[in-house]
Amino acid sequence: MTHFAAIRLPHEILFGKGQRHALPRVASRLGTRALVCTDQRFARTAVFAEIVTALQAASIDVLIHDGVLPDVPRDTVAVCVNDARDFNPDMVIGIGGGSCLDMAKCAALLLSHGGNLQDYYGEFKVPAPTLPVIAVPTTAGTGSEVTPVAVVSDPDRTLKVGISSPYLIASTAICDPELTMSCPPGLTAVAGADALTHAIEAFTAARRGTDSSLAQDHVFIGKSALTDHFALLAIKLLGRSLEKACNDGADEDARSDVMMGALAAGCAFGTAGTAAAHAIQYPAGALTHTAHGLGVATLMPYVMSYNSSASAPELAEVGAALGLDQTGLGLQEMAEAAIEEVRRLFAAIGITPTLDALGLPADKIDWTAEQAFSIDRLIKNNPRPFDIEAMKRLVRAAYDGDLAASAI
Incomplete structure (x- = not known):
């Protein structure tokens, strides 16, 4: 009998209490300019402020996009990308629930390859690697920190749509259970x-x-x-x-x-x-x-x-x-x-x-x-x-x- 197996995962997965403190060193290996995608709720927390301060202390310039909405409405991705294009980030960091991680993946995709998000709906439509993504989940559910999928809501379609490509897998996933302690x-x-x-x-x-x-x-x-x-x-x-x-x-x-x-x-x-x-x-x-x-x-x-x-x-x-x-x-x-x-x-x-x-x-x-x-x-x-x-x-x-x- 022979086994068959296949799996696609990030280059690095860090898991454990306090692992969010590794983010500056992980990010430093990827460059000096980081687009950070999160939502307004988490952006107002003391924990988020500490994360940003730690990145800046590691000589990483940070541009914060805190406008992530549930289910990632298609047009909000374009807003994020337009705001970040002149910043010319070396990486995208998603911090938050699954929508924040999916926004980071979509932003990295459009910053790397241009076009419209709908150009990439379906499987294997992403032509090449994107800017590296670091995924830092604050909820425990979607698994987006390790998957090749980004799900968005498109106003022209009844159902949510997905972009599926191994190129969307985050470079690093940092999973710190302390970040979930405040989840209701x-x-x-x-x-x-x-x-x-x-x-x-x-x-x-x-x-x-x-x-x-x-x-x-x-x-x-x-x-x-x-x-x-x-x-x-x-x-x-x-x-x-x-x-x-x-x-x-x-x-x-x-x-x-x-x-x-x-x-x-x-x-x-x-x-x-x-x-x-x-x-x-x-x-x-x-x-x-x-x-x-x-x-x-x-x-x-x-x-x-x-x-x-x-x-x-x-x-x-x-x-x-x-x-x-x-x-x-x-x-x-x-x-x-x-x-x-x-x-x-x-x-x-x-x-x-x-x-x-x-x-x-x-x-x-x-x-x-x-x-x-x-x-x-x-x-x-x-x-x-x-x-x-x-x-x-x-x-x-x-x-x-x-x-x-x-x-x-």
Whole structure:
């Protein structure tokens, strides 16, 4: 038997309490001029002021763009780039949640290659390396610090769109759990649930072969030995600590577990990709204007149930990683126990249980299914195939809260 594995990651990943203090030395290796992308909330904190002062003390000139908005509206990227072009940065530093990191990636892309952001929508449209990006997350969820993706909202499109290229992977990811200590319970829950969904979808993704052209033709290539390793680590850490971190934000060990879990999940899905839960969330999120992490987590138990006939062995491993006692259970029973544990965990941290409760209009169920079915890069990654009728049944089950119906 031979293994197949592929993974794409930053040149350097630094993780641990206080690792943000390494930023000046890391940045100094890349140049002397840094564009820093963050949002107004974090820009007003004492921690951010300390980070900027430390960069300046290391003889790095800093231009701060603190106008990052949720979901990175397309035209805000052009504003950032226009403001930074004369500054001529040597690097871009993203500090904040996933949108701040995605803004940094997009800014580096346009500063390097010009054009409009929409020129790069899709896979492998970025022609060459960009300015180096240093990603410093302050939330534990998206995994953008290690992934080849930047997601933006385009006013000319109903759904959010992505730019996917290995050239978008940050040069360095600096993950300091202390930066997440101030996250409120609701944000901790939604971000952490997003990370757990990333890990489960990466681990249960289709295994798409060993052809040498696979990773050259596709950014996301399905599960492999290395992505499985990171996905199971993420599931273990998030399973044992996400609920604790939501209940007690001052629990340093839980915060560390959740941030490491989000990082590991990003390492997994950044190559393996995600699947049906993400495909359905895109149209559902566009209609309900709800957070991405909330939407994918709402959908995850139903998608796991739909996939259980094709992925029972993997779901059983998910259950083991979540710490379930599987003594005396058959394979399908272990898979069902894993689904129930994910549903229990999400309910415990306040995740909305159905698409109905999320606010999806009943008359948009079929439209949501049709839109999700058309997102081929995600649907082809799902371990159980879809036709349009199967997708409609799944969306209806998630709307009604009928877990049993989602398995049909």
